[in-house]
Amino acid sequence: MVSIVLVGFMGAGKTTVGSELAAISGRTFCDLDTEIVKTAGMSIPQIFENFGESYFRDLETSSLQSVIGRQGFVVATGGGVVERPENWPLLRAAGRIIYLQATWECLRQRIGCGTARPLARQQDGWSQVKALFLRREPLYLQADFVVNTDGMDARQVAVAVAELCPK
Numbered sequence: 091m092v093s094i095v096l097v098g099f100m101g102a103g104k105t106t107v108g109s110e111l112a113a114i115s116g117r118t119f120c121d122l123d124t125e126i127v128k129t130a131g132m133s134i135p136q137i138f139e140n141f142g143e144s145y146f147r148d149l150e151t152s153s154l155q156s157v158i159g160r161q162g163f164v165v166a167t168g169g170g171v172v173e174r175p176e177n178w179p180l181l182r183a184a185g186r187i188i189y190l191q192a193t194w195e196c197l198r199q200r201i202g203c204g205t206a207r208p209l210a211r212q213q214d215g216w217s218q219v220k221a222l223f224l225r226r227e228p229l230y231l232q233a234d235f236v237v238n239t240d241g242m243d244a245r246q247v248a249v250a251v252a253e254l255c256p257k
């Protein structure tokens with residue numbers, strides 16, 4: 091069964107939709123951020139703080155490499171996986187790539203004010219985070235399919251994605 095790779099900005103719902111999608115489609119769920127945390131033995135904010143973003147990106151590329159060749163998976167990626175051009179052949183090799191799209195307004199509300207995402211800390215209001223989203227959006231659009239998630243709950247999005255990726 092073809093694996094499904096979910097991409098999208100922070101707050102797009104990749105993890106929640108991914109686990110729901112795995113359940114309804116009989117696939118195995120894998121969250122790359124969780125794998126990175128396990129490998130590093132520390133949280134994502136700690137990785138950024140102690141070793142910097144580029145080290146985190148190296149771990150992200152390695153975790154992506156580790157899911158290649160596996161069938162029947164749903165892989166939730168981190169929002170920045172699209173940044174490195176060398177990750178694209180890996181994403182394509184890992185499965186069918188689905189962009190979970192949402193408007194900036196919707197993402198901002200879903201991101202909220204937590205501290206778990208180093209790149210979503212609002213030092214200056216939201217302008218830097220929004221700029222990051224606008225810069226990345228054309229990258230996400232290189233996915234095989236785009237699913238607009240505005241106004242939909244995780245289950246509805248999961249059903250829409252499952253329909254795009256029959257066994």
Ligand code: S3P
Pocket residue numbers: 098099100101104105123134167168169170171206207208209
């Ligand atoms: C990041 C998104 C995060 C996580 C890390 C970096 C990004 O994942 O990988 O904080 O660069 O957008 P989520 O998209 O699951 O929040």
